Amino acid sequence: MFGKRETHVIVLNDLDNGRESVRRALENASAEDVPGLQLALRLLDEPASAEDPKVRWTREVLAKAGIDPLEREIHAVREVRKELPGLSLQAAVDMVRALNPDARGHRK
Incomplete structure (x- = not known):
């Protein structure tokens, strides 16, 4: 019951200080x-609207392995779990x- 361990990926995105510094610099900037x-x-504002890092990472892993996730979902899940040991099956799916x-939900 308590034996399973899952790897959690946390992406830190602390660009607020950088944005504020640039905004302050703009107030007093020369032409x-x-x-x-x-x-x-x-x-600095671009990453906020960019693709989710987990989606981008998954796409890169599967592209490197030459696996089409739409055509070979099981192989894709296996590859993602191979690249990130400890990732649960559900998280990889x-x-x-x-x-x-x-x-939407399960595939046919």
């Missing part, structure tokens, strides 16, 4: 510095299925 600082601010935005 020639403004475009660069605005670009920096856009780049969820990660693989997250690659298919049309997947």
Whole structure:
């Protein structure tokens, strides 16, 4: 009952201080510095709307292994668990299925 252990991946994203620093710098920036600082601010804001890191990692692992997760789901789940020992079967299934935005519940 208590013997199973699952690996948890935590992604820390603490860009708020960086964003605030760039915003403060923009307030007092010279005309020639403004475009660069605005670009920096856009780049700092980009990750917030980017793809979920778990989805990106899963996609990269399966691409490297040459496995199509839609056509070979079982092989994809096995590969994800091989790359992240300790990951539960359910978590691996969820990660693989997250690659298919049309997947709802179990596949046919």
